[in-house]
Amino acid sequence: MDIKDINIPILSKNIKEGETNKNIFESKGLLTINLISSPGSGKTTLLENIAPILNEQGFPCLVIEGDIATTRDAERINKKEIKCVQINTHGICHLESKMIRKAFEQLDMVNEKILFIENVGNLVCPAEFYLGEHEKIAILSVTEGEDKPEKYPLLFKESSCVLLTKVDLLPFLDLTEDIFISEIRKLNKKAPIFLMSKKDKSSYMEFIEWLIQKHLSIFGGER
Amino acid sequence: MDIKDINIPILSKNIKEGETNKNIFESKGLLTINLISSPGSGKTTLLENIAPILNEQGFPCLVIEGDIATTRDAERINKKEIKCVQINTHGICHLESKMIRKAFEQLDMVNEKILFIENVGNLVCPAEFYLGEHEKIAILSVTEGEDKPEKYPLLFKESSCVLLTKVDLLPFLDLTEDIFISEIRKLNKKAPIFLMSKKDKSSYMEFIEWLIQKHLSIFGGER
Numbered sequence: 001m002d003i004k005d006i007n008i009p010i011l012s013k014n015i016k017e018g019e020t021n022k023n024i025f026e027s028k029g030l031l032t033i034n035l036i037s038s039p040g041s042g043k044t045t046l047l048e049n050i051a052p053i054l055n056e057q058g059f060p061c062l063v064i065e066g067d068i069a070t071t072r073d074a075e076r077i078n079k080k081e082i083k084c085v086q087i088n089t090h091g092i093c094h095l096e097s098k099m100i101r102k103a104f105e106q107l108d109m110v111n112e113k114i115l116f117i118e119n120v121g122n123l124v125c126p127a128e129f130y131l132g133e134h135e136k137i138a139i140l141s142v143t144e145g146e147d148k149p150e151k152y153p154l155l156f157k158e159s160s161c162v163l164l165t166k167v168d169l170l171p172f173l174d175l176t177e178d179i180f181i182s183e184i185r186k187l188n189k190k191a192p193i194f195l196m197s198k199k200d201k202s203s204y205m206e207f208i209e210w211l212i213q214k215h216l217s218i219f220g221g222e223r
Numbered sequence: 224m225d226i227k228d229i230n231i232p233i234l235s236k237n238i239k240e241g242e243t244n245k246n247i248f249e250s251k252g253l254l255t256i257n258l259i260s261s262p263g264s265g266k267t268t269l270l271e272n273i274a275p276i277l278n279e280q281g282f283p284c285l286v287i288e289g290d291i292a293t294t295r296d297a298e299r300i301n302k303k304e305i306k307c308v309q310i311n312t313h314g315i316c317h318l319e320s321k322m323i324r325k326a327f328e329q330l331d332m333v334n335e336k337i338l339f340i341e342n343v344g345n346l347v348c349p350a351e352f353y354l355g356e357h358e359k360i361a362i363l364s365v366t367e368g369e370d371k372p373e374k375y376p377l378l379f380k381e382s383s384c385v386l387l388t389k390v391d392l393l394p395f396l397d398l399t400e401d402i403f404i405s406e407i408r409k410l411n412k413k414a415p416i417f418l419m420s421k422k423d424k425s426s427y428m429e430f431i432e433w434l435i436q437k438h439l440s441i442f443g444g445e446r
Contacts, residue, residue: 039261039346039375040367068347070373091377093316093347121374123262124291124316124345143366143389144263150293151344152262154314166366172395 014129017097021132024104025115030062031215032115034131036155037139038148039121042165042198044073046139047116050204050211051082058223059113059212064103066095066120073118083107094125097132113215123148127155135214141166146179149187156187161194163207168197237352240320244355247327248338253285254438255338257354259378260362261371262344265388265421267296269362270339273427273434274305281446282336282435287326289318289343296341306330317348320355336438346371350378358437364389369402372410379410384417386430391420 025032035043044065051061063084065073074086085103087095100117117133119126127136138159140148143166149156156162162184167177181193192210196203212223248255258266267288274284286307288296297309308329310322323340340356342349350359361382363371366389372379379385385407390400404416415433419426435446 038263038344038367039371040364067374069376070370072370072374091347091351093345120347121261121371122316122345122347124314124343125348128314141263141366143364143392144261147293147295148262148344151290151295153292169366169392169395172392 011128014097017101018130018132021097021101021104022134024101025132025134028109029113029219030115031113031135031211031218032117032133033211034117034119034126034133034136035139036119036123036126036136036159037121038123038141038144041121041139041141041144043118043121043139044076045198046163046165046196046204047077047082047118048080049198049201050208051077051116052080053204053208054114054211055082057208057212059215060111062107062109062112062115064100064107064115064117066099066118068092068120083109083112089120093120093122094129095119095131096129100131114211123152123155127152127158134218135160137161137163139163139165140180140184142170142173142175142177142180146175146183149184153187156184159188159191161191161207161210162188164193164195166197167195167203168199234351237320240324241353241355244320244324244327245357247324248355248357249441251332252336252442253338254336254358254434254441255340255356256434257340257342257356257359258362259342259346259349259359259382260344261346261364261367264344264362264364264367266341266344266362267299268421269386269388269419269427270300270305270341271303272421272424273431274300274339275303276427276431277337277434278305280431280435282438283334285330285332285335285338287323287330287338287340289322289341291315291343306332306335312343316343316345317352318342318354319352323354337434346375346378350375350381357441358383360384360386362386362388363403365393365396365398365403369398369406372406376410379407382411382414384414384430384433385411387416387418389420390418390426391422
C-alpha cells in the first residue's frame with residue numbers, strides 16, 4: 001500500500017502546520033470549524049442559512065471554501081454578504097493546513113468570531129488532514145443512505161458533532177431518522193446529532209446554539 | 224503541491240498494471256466497467272437491479288466491490304445470486320489496478336460476460352486511477368445538486384456514459400432534469416446520459432441495452 005507509506009511525512013508536516021494555524025485562530029478569538037461531507041450533502045446550503053443568523057446573534061463568520069474547481073460556492077456565500085475566500089485545489093482531494101493559512105491571509109478579518117472551512121466534498125481524504133480546527137463536523141444527507149458512517153468510519157468516529165441534513169426527504173425514501181442515529185452511534189457514542197432541513201429554518205437553531213456555546217467555552221464572554 | 228508530484232510514479236505504475244488487467248479481461252471476453260460516484264449515489268442499487276436482467280438476457284455478470292470498510296455492499300450483491308468479491312481498502316480512497324487483479328483471481332468465473340467494478344464512493348481520486356476497464360461511468364444522483372460535474376470535472380470529462388439516478392426525487396427538489404443535462408454537457412458533449420430511478424424498473428433498460436451493444440462491439444457475436 002504505497003500511498004499510505006508515502007503519506008506519513010506529509011501528514012506529520014501537515015499536523016505541525018495545523019498547530020500554527022490553531023495558534024493564529026486562537027490569538028484572534030476565532031472558533032474554527034472543519035466541515036466534511038460527501039459532495040452535495042448540503043455544506044454550502046448550511047452556511048448560507050446559519051451565517052446570517054450567527055451574525056445577528058453577535059457571532060459574525062468568515063468562510064474558506066475548498067473545491068477542486070470553480071468558485072460557485074464562494075459566490076453563493078458572498079451573496080449573503082459573508083466574507084469568503086475560495087481555494088481551488090486543481091485535483092487534490094482534500095484541504096491541507098498550508099492552503100488554509102494562505103487563504104486566511106486573504107480574508108479581511110475585523111471582528112469575526114467563527115471561521116468555517118468547507119472542505120472538498122469527499123468522505124475519505126479530508127478526514128485525515130487536520131487543519132488547525134477546534135471542531136471537525138461530519139455532515140450526512142439522508143439521501144446518501146444509512147450505511148455511510150460504517151463505510152467511512154474515520155470521519156464519523158472523530159467528529160465532535162454530526163449534522164443529518166435533508167430530513168424533509170425522509171418520507172420519500174424507505175428510511176427513518178432512527179436508523180441513521182443508530183448507525184452513527186455504532187461509531188460515535190457522544191457526538192450530538194442535529195437533524196436539519198433547508199425547508200424548516202428553525203431546524204438550524206440547535207446547532208447554532210451549540211456553536212455559540214463552543215465559542216463561549218473556549219474564549220469566554222457572554223451572549 | 225507535494226502529493227501530486229509524489230503520485231506520478233504511482234499513477235504510471237498503475238497504468239501498466241491496468242493494461243495487464245485489460246489483457247486478462249479481453250482474453251476472457253469480459254466487458255469491464257468502472258463505476259465511479261459520490262457515496263450514496265446508487266451504485267449498488269444499480270447493480271442489484273441490472274445484473275439479474277443482464278443475466279436473463281444472456282450477459283451474466285461479475286462484481287468487484289470497493290469500500291474503505293465493511294462488506295455491506297458485497298452482501299447485497301450476493302443476495303441477488305451474483306458472484307461478487309469485496310475489497311476493503313482500509314483508508315485508501317480509491318481502487319488500484321493491482322487490487323483489482325487480486326480480487327479478480329478470487330472470482331470463480333465460468334461464462335460471465337460483464338465485470339462491474341464498484342469503486343470507493345468518491346468523486347475525486349478514483350477518476351485518476353485506470354483499472355484496465357473498457358468504460359468509465361459516472362453516476363450522479365439528483366439529490367447531490369446540478370453543480371457537481373463542474374466542481375468535479377475530471378470524472379465527468381472522461382466518462383463514456385453518465386447515469387443520473389434518483390430522478391423520482393426531482394419533484395421534491397427545486398431542480399429539473401434539464402439543468403443536470405446542460406451542466407453535464409458543459410464538460411462532455413458526447414457521452415450518453417441515462418436517467419433512472421429504482422422506483423421505475425423500466426428506467427434501467429436503455430442503459431442495459433447500451434452495455435450489451437458495447438459487449439457485442441468489442442467481442443462480436445449476436446444477442
